Amino acid sequence: MFELEQQQLETQIKAYCVARDLPLKDISWSWIPFSGNWGISVSFFQLTADDARAKGLKINVAARAQEIAQSIAEAMILPDGFDRIEAVRGYLNIYFSTRAFSKRVIDAVLTERDRFGQGESKHQKVMVEFSQPNTHKAFHVGHLRNVILGNSVCNILEKAGNEVIRANYLGDIGLHVIKWMWCYLKYHRGEEPSGDITRWMGDLYAEATRRHEDETEAEAEIRDLFGRWDHRDPEITALWERTRQWSLDGFADIYSTLGVKFDHLYFESEVEDSGKEIVDELVSKGIAVDERPVNAVAVKLDDLCGTNEKYRVLVVLRSDGTSLYATKDLSLAIKKFEQFHLDRSIYVIDVRQSLYMQQIFKTLELMGYPWTKNCYHLAYEIVNLPGNVTMSSRDGTVVFLQDLLNEATARALAIVEEKNPDLDSGTKQSIAHKVALGALKYSMLSRDNTKIVTFDWEAALDFNGQAAPYIQYAGVRANSILRKAENGIPTALAVNYDLTPVEIELVEMISRVPKEIQRAATECKPLYISNLAYDLAKAFNDFYRQCPVLQADPQVRDFRLRISAASRQAIVNCLSLLGIETPEVM
RNA sequence: GCCCUCAUGGCUCAAUGGAUAGAGCACCGGUCUUCUAAACCGAUGGUUGCAGGUUCGAGUCCUGCUGGGGGCGCCA
Numbered sequence: 001m002f003e004l005e006q007q008q009l010e011t012q013i014k015a016y017c018v019a020r021d022l023p024l025k026d027i028s029w030s031w032i033p034f035s036g037n038w039g040i041s042v043s044f045f046q047l048t049a050d051d052a053r054a055k056g057l058k059i060n061v062a063a064r065a066q067e068i069a070q071s072i073a074e075a076m077i078l079p080d081g082f083d084r085i086e087a088v089r090g091y092l093n094i095y096f097s098t099r100a101f102s103k104r105v106i107d108a109v110l111t112e113r114d115r116f117g118q119g120e121s122k123h124q125k126v127m128v129e130f131s132q133p134n135t136h137k138a139f140h141v142g143h144l145r146n147v148i149l150g151n152s153v154c155n156i157l158e159k160a161g162n163e164v165i166r167a168n169y170l171g172d173i174g175l176h177v178i179k180w181m182w183c184y185l186k187y188h189r190g191e192e193p194s195g196d197i198t199r200w201m202g203d204l205y206a207e208a209t210r211r212h213e214d215e216t217e218a219e220a221e222i223r224d225l226f227g228r229w230d231h232r233d234p235e236i237t238a239l240w241e242r243t244r245q246w247s248l249d250g251f252a253d254i255y256s257t258l259g260v261k262f263d264h265l266y267f268e269s270e271v272e273d274s275g276k277e278i279v280d281e282l283v284s285k286g287i288a289v290d291e292r293p294v295n296a297v298a299v300k301l302d303d304l305c306g307t308n309e310k311y312r313v314l315v316v317l318r319s320d321g322t323s324l325y326a327t328k329d330l331s332l333a334i335k336k337f338e339q340f341h342l343d344r345s346i347y348v349i350d351v352r353q354s355l356y357m358q359q360i361f362k363t364l365e366l367m368g369y370p371w372t373k374n375c376y377h378l379a380y381e382i383v384n385l386p387g388n389v390t391m392s393s394r395d396g397t398v399v400f401l402q403d404l405l406n407e408a409t410a411r412a413l414a415i416v417e418e419k420n421p422d423l424d425s426g427t428k429q430s431i432a433h434k435v436a437l438g439a440l441k442y443s444m445l446s447r448d449n450t451k452i453v454t455f456d457w458e459a460a461l462d463f464n465g466q467a468a469p470y471i472q473y474a475g476v477r478a479n480s481i482l483r484k485a486e487n488g489i490p491t492a493l494a495v496n497y498d499l500t501p502v503e504i505e506l507v508e509m510i511s512r513v514p515k516e517i518q519r520a521a522t523e524c525k526p527l528y529i530s531n532l533a534y535d536l537a538k539a540f541n542d543f544y545r546q547c548p549v550l551q552a553d554p555q556v557r558d559f560r561l562r563i564s565a566a567s568r569q570a571i572v573n574c575l576s577l578l579g580i581e582t583p584e585v586m
Numbered sequence: 587g588c589c590c591u592c593a594u595g596g597c598u599c600a601a602u603g604g605a606u607a608g609a610g611c612a613c614c615g616g617u618c619u620u621c622u623a624a625a626c627c628g629a630u631g632g633u634u635g636c637a638g639g640u641u642c643g644a645g646u647c648c649u650g651c652u653g654g655g656g657g658c659g660c661c662a
Contacts, residue, residue, distance in 0.1 A: 045642055088605080315659045351657090354590060354657070382655095412624095466598095469624055531601090551621075
């Protein structure tokens with residue numbers, strides 16, 4: 001937000017170093033800790049160490065760095081908007097004029113509103129593939145992390161200045177679908193789903209799995225059915241189309257509940273034929289070897305790359321000629337780039353598929369596609385139960401989304417009833433929904449992608465502490481002040497009082513939003529945003545407690561009203577990047 | 587056997603290679619006649635799994651070890 005001033009400072013520091021033959025590399029600014037003031041900081045340790053090495057001197061780096069910092073501090077001419085400069089323990093700390101800079105930050109937020117934090121266009125078209133559910137199966141909290149993470153990454157990339165295409169890739173065919181249809185035809189023919197469609201589909205799939213294991217004739221019958229599917233038997237095709245649609249309707253309900261939208265849907269069934277053509281191409285190019293009927297068609301990546309036990313072998317077609325996940329994924333990757341002329345393609349898929357994704361990318365590279373380097377597997381860890389137990393429908397340990405949401409919403413509703421009994425029931429319901437969903441999303445986004453999320457009912461339903469409701473509540477408190485301001489939010493005005501430390505802290509947090517969005521986008525880490533949102537809420541709560549707004553002197557009150565409005569906006573924008581809504585009241 | 591990943595207070599997690607490792611939960615003690623107490627304040631609790639190395643500086647990077655999780659030719 002203060003790039004220009006920062007550049008002026010850098011120019012001076014560079015000139016100083018050049019004049020004294022000091023080997024300055026890049027200047028990396030950071031925030032000043034512990035100061036209670038607002039500013040930026042740069043250290044001179046690296047420079048000092050490099051200098052000593054170049055000149056062959058043995059010196060005390062810390063002391064020498066302090067000398068340099070001190071000397072620069074004395075020589076520096078501060079640009080407008082800076083108050084003070086000092087050298088501390090090898091760091092050069094430059095303090096902003098809090099009045100000038102806080103005005104600028106607050107004005108920027110209240111001018112840009114929802115767009116605050118929006119980065120300039122990077123002219124990059126990015127496709128993010130996420131969710132990838134299988135039709136005819138259940139949807140539980142294990143699948144939730146993917147949707148919530150993928151959606152948030154899309155929001156963040158978009159806000160950072162990318163053009164984002166949200167893609168879903170549905171597993172609408174394969175053995176699991178055939179097994180489902182076998183069970184349906186044999187035991188549930190003519191039935192239709194009711195209520196929670198996805199739950200109903202999932203239950204039938206669980207039954208199919210059980211019967212497949214228990215019934216001796218099942219295996220042969222299922223294989224027979226797979227054959228009929230392969231030959232496009234009209235009855236089977238019709239049944240597939242109808243039941244597949246049930247799942248799609250069920251998913252649509254779930255995405256709608258979660259507030260997630262997709263720009264483009266891909267289906268496994270649509271890339272099956274083209275995938276087989278890719279396999280032919282791989283074989284003719286000598287990349288894949290066809291060892292049928294003894295073995296399958298495979299790409300022996302280690303042989304091709306000269307590596308040992310690294311890329312292993314990617315099987316691209318079964319020995320009976322039927323397609324595999326890889327068959328279709330190769331085709332899909334190509335289709336994406338050809339159809340949309342992407343600059344980047346991101347796959348949000350859990351970490352267990354890391355090797356597989358590397359194999360796909362490597363195979364595409366061997367095929368000569370130059371865009372392969374722009375494919376990225378965004379790997380995230382799975383959601384487990386306490387004791388590191390993986391959810392399993394077989395063991396009946398899965399937690400269903402609807403059950404969780406119902407329970408969370410009920411608890412949130414009880415709290416709203418207690419806090420705000422006068423609200424009408426529709427509003428209460430809406431608040432409870434936003435709070436419950438927010439808590440759930442936040443708990444999955446406030447952990448690093450590489451960390452396993454342990455799902456715990458009590459923790460998931462705990463709305464206190466570092467959780468979404470805390471942040472939402474800060475936004476609500478800000479709103480409450482604004483609602484009571486008789487003349488609305490004052491227009492831009494100069495600051496003519498000394499800001500208190502908590503106000504400075506709050507404004508600093510707000511000012512960090514744009515940079516944190518860029519950082520989160522670069523690393524695909526919503527965690528940075530969830531941390532910032534919490535810090536913002538915490539800073540606002542400090543402000544709320546220590547700084548009266550409506551009761552303050554007019555000139556103080558007016559600027560604090562603007563701080564309150566900007567705080568709410570910053571909180572709303574951050575939560576929105578996480579896919580979380582901020583209620584007006586709670 | 588090979589590869590990936592994780593290890594930070596009792597528990598769950600943060601921390602651009604940088605200044606004094608921060609929160610939340612739990613536990614203990616306080617705060618509503620003042621903008622919503624879903625809040626706030628205070629206390630307790632750490633040789634960042636172990637051993638080396640790189641660096642002016644390591645929770646962070648490298649190597650090895652220990653322990654947990656995951657993956658490794660016809661599941662997705």
